[in-house]
Amino acid sequence: MTTAVGGRERLAQVVPDALDAIHEVLKRHQVSEEEWMAALRFLTEVGKADEFVLLSDVTRTSVLIDALSHGDDESATATDVEGPLYRPDPPWREAPVKIYEDYDGVEEGEVLFVRGKVTSTDGTPLPGAVLDVWQTGPNGGYDIWDERQPDFNFRGRFGVGESGEYELQTMIPKPYTVPTDGPVGRYLDAIGQHPWRPAHIHFKVTADGHEPLVTQVFFAGDPYLDNDTIGAVKESLVKAPEKHEDEAELREHGLDSPFFTCHFDIRLRRAR
Numbered sequence: 001m002t003t004a005v006g007g008r009e010r011l012a013q014v015v016p017d018a019l020d021a022i023h024e025v026l027k028r029h030q031v032s033e034e035e036w037m038a039a040l041r042f043l044t045e046v047g048k049a050d051e052f053v054l055l056s057d058v059t060r061t062s063v064l065i066d067a068l069s070h071g072d073d074e075s076a077t078a079t080d081v082e083g084p085l086y087r088p089d090p091p092w093r094e095a096p097v098k099i100y101e102d103y104d105g106v107e108e109g110e111v112l113f114v115r116g117k118v119t120s121t122d123g124t125p126l127p128g129a130v131l132d133v134w135q136t137g138p139n140g141g142y143d144i145w146d147e148r149q150p151d152f153n154f155r156g157r158f159g160v161g162e163s164g165e166y167e168l169q170t171m172i173p174k175p176y177t178v179p180t181d182g183p184v185g186r187y188l189d190a191i192g193q194h195p196w197r198p199a200h201i202h203f204k205v206t207a208d209g210h211e212p213l214v215t216q217v218f219f220a221g222d223p224y225l226d227n228d229t230i231g232a233v234k235e236s237l238v239k240a241p242e243k244h245e246d247e248a249e250l251r252e253h254g255l256d257s258p259f260f261t262c263h264f265d266i267r268l269r270r271a272r
């Protein structure tokens with residue numbers, strides 16, 4: 001909801017209804033002064049801890065807003081929520097794109113190549129597209145949490161080839177918990193909601209003349225696909241990585257243990 005000129009009209013439409021809804025709930029549950037003050041203290045702490053995006057995510061409000069904003073145009077790749085862990089200006093990665101550096105712990109992971117093609121919804125290749133991806137390492141941690149990882153590890157921006165094709169080398173991420181050490185973590189504990197997310201890779205994709213896409217890719221068989229704490233899993237975004245163990249293929253990729261590949265084509269809507 002914008003607050004720029006013209007936003008006033010929108011505020012006048014939405015805010016009274018929002019207040020009516022809140023007042024109705026307060027009346028229905030006969031909420032006391034003490035309970036209301038506790039709620040206000042909680043929201044103050046959420047603000048101080050910079051956890052409003054996280055609160056929006058775990059209450060499934062971000063998923064709702066994503067659906068309202070993008071509809072369900074099946075000709076385009078499904079959108080998904082961004083979450084609070086995106087870092088702007090990640091390193092530009094030249095081809096062959098590898099989004100991580102070796103670090104103490106990397107050997108615990110399994111190499112994954114994600115490949116696909118970026119096109120318009122009518123199939124036209126988009127050679128000027130730029131991908132920006134971020135994910136946890138194989139130990140379930142983002143670079144900002146895992147002290148062993150170099151800064152901006154498992155993050156990166158890169159371009160695509162002349163036919164819109166791309167390939168990136170990463171490692172299969174693992175399920176992880178959203179941050180639980182702040183007020184939102186206490187809220188989850190209080191309402192008995194677990195903090196786990198299924199493993200995923202985040203994508204932001206841009207191309208001239210097209211609507212930017214923010215989405216995530218998930219992996220078949222993950223134990224949290226049906227109960228993601230932010231409710232963001234969409235069937236069309238669940239992929240099944242294929243395992244490669246053939247010696248010649250391993251040599252070709254300079255690897256000494258089995259690796260996985262996964263296909264993810266990306267279709268962008270033309271800007272309206």
Ligand code: BEZ
Pocket residue numbers: 054057058082083084085178179197230
């Ligand atoms: C994430 O996927 O990065 C994320 C989403 C919601 C809350 C916390 C993290």
Ligand code: FE
Pocket residue numbers: 083085135136200202
């Ligand atoms: Fe994430």
